[in-house]
Amino acid sequence: MATLTIQLLWQGVCYIFRRYNSTAAQENGENTQHSEAPQQADMEPLVRVNVDCIFSVEEEEDYTSGPAKMIIANDGSKKCAALLLSFELSTKIQNALTGQRKLRGLELRIEQQRTEIFHNDQKAFGFVIRTRNQLARLKKKATGDSVEPTDEQKQHMQELQDRINEAEDRRSTLRIEDESLAEQLRLAVQNQRMLQHEVDVILDDVYVNCQLLEPQTTPLPSQQFEFLAIPEAYQHQSNADVGSSINIEPNFAQRGSTDERNPIVQQASFDLEKCRGNLARAQRDFNANRESYGRELQSYLAAHVNSPHIDLQAEFDLIHLQKGQKLTRQLLEAEQAYENVKVVARAVGVPHGYFQESNFGDHPDDGYKGSQEIGGATLIDRKRIESWLESSGQITQHDWSRKPEIDDWSVDSGKLFDSVSVIAQGSDRKRIDRWRDEIGHY
Incomplete structure (x- = not known):
């Protein structure tokens, strides 16, 4: 049976005594002289009970008879939420920690x-x-x-x-x-x-x-990435129909529920981070093995000075090859494990990193479509905007000039060289081409 220490019992008795005297004084209308002590006691700051519940022998009767649940308890200073343990939950927690x-x-x-x-x-x-x-x-x-x-x-x-x-x-x-x-x-x-x-x-x-x-719903086994905020009519537009102005809606990239408190989401996030770390370490070891051949060879030769150099070279090459094969196998296994957990992460709505982290590899099953990039970044209907501009009358004139000011370009025709100009289009480009024709450069 669970037993509490003397300090916990004493604090509880003092607390009940103070509350009882304060209530009695208010009900009976005691005079000021008799009520000063209880009022002073009520003014004393309440402190949290810092005494743990200690078990001498754990028994099923020590816990609630029903399932575990949240209840309102008092820690000595205020009312607060507390987890009412069941014997089953306590046993499973102990087993998991052990x-x-x-x-x-x-x-x-x-x-x-x-x-x-x-x-x-x-x-x-x-x-x-x-x-x-x-x-x-x-x-x-x-x-x-x-x-x-x-x-x-x-x-x-x-x-x-x-x-x-x-x-x-x-x-x-x-x-x-x-x-x-x-x-x-x-x-x-x-x-x-x-x-x-x-x-x-x-x-x-x-x-x-x-x-x-929120109640857990059964996750889908797999789903491709999609921009949920894009209207259905816009998802099948061609690039010519998509405007260049950006007007992104606040929740345009949300993908399902990613409640981090959900146990399934937590497990998927944990597995994702673990496999990502394993992949990074496997890649690091693989690269280090390729770069350390010369250094390790010299160390191996120095450790076997009494053996023929040719035999040691062949022997070390085979050892290094075997080590490289092992690291290659570990790297492939780490990559496969990471791809597997990414599938699970996508299914439960856990983001698995930016596309840039994949070295821009094109994986058909990664849930990413390059054609959706423009649609996700720009949600403007170009045809509707152009129609509005045509029907709105005269466009407001601005102060700036439509033609930028460009300095005259000159060149010494006596020096033959290839021209590389920042002006690649327009009339100035034609001037450069005419000059190249005159001096015989094509």
């Missing part, structure tokens, strides 16, 4: 183990390359004189081949361990999402019932 703690520790531990496996695999791979080169040289030496290899040479070659097979078996075991750790982490993340989802479902009902959230 699972999150375990997941953080598991992620760190698995990352360390996979890093160690990667280094061990690189060492085994380097050993295989060196041993194969040694075996190839031995075979070439043994068969160079067209003589059958001796028993000692055959035994040595067999030992080298056994070492290669043993190293390959060790690499296979390391790959299996790495895949097992990756699968273990994936299942842990999936389980944690399920635990958190169970909490979100209950809290979603609580906030909907107290009208802090």
Whole structure:
């Protein structure tokens, strides 16, 4: 049963006593001498109770018997909203928090183990390359004189081949361990999402019932981007019918409900940011690997000074190639994961970044149509405006001149050079062309 500390009980008793004396004084009309103490007590500032509810043993009777809900409570200083916990919600919150703690520790531990496996695999791979080169040289030496290899040479070659097979078996075991750790982490993340989802479902009902959230409607599986404020008649206009003046309506780019307090929207936003970060890190590692070849090669040669330079060069190239293949695979997986979460984000109405962030790539399924750009930026009916201008009579004359003032342009015809003028059109352009014809430049 939940128990409160002595301080909480004492503050509660004092508060009830002050309120009781104040009410009694007003009802019985006590004289000023007897009512001064209660009035002074009422003037004392109320403070928030800072004592937590402490559980010795958690039992189902400690919570409300119905579902969790918002209620009005008093914290010692004022009335305020409070979440009335149910035993089910408390249990699910504890499970989610405990699972999150375990997941953080598991992620760190698995990352360390996979890093160690990667280094061990690189060492085994380097050993295989060196041993194969040694075996190839031995075979070439043994068969160079067209003589059958001796028993000692055959035994040595067999030992080298056994070492290669043993190293390959060790690499296979390391790959299996790495895949097992990756699968273990994936299942842990999936389980944690399920635990958190169970909490979100209950809290979603609580906030909907107290009208802090709108009821959740079933999201569409996928929809293309569209400017909802553009009238239907304007959405199919050609570019010639769209004016050049800008008159954008306030809500012209709204796309459905993007209530950030919605659990589904929050999860989609979280997944989007996580995958965007993973993609940025994968791209950074991929670029760094391409740019660090020379530096890493020199470090590798310096660490193996006793081995032939040619063998080390070939060995390092294979190691670098394998590392590049791994980073390429990680980059492709990160790109695919980001594309997948963008589909979900569009379905629930979460914006997934500006089009410029995609390096201006044209993706057919990104929900973006270049032809809609003009229609979204300019909502003016050009034909209607031109008709109005024609029917409005004489256009108001302005003070500025219609023809800009242009300085006379001259050139020394004795110097032959290509003219590059800022005036590309009009009569001045013709003057330049005539001069180029006279001097023989085309």
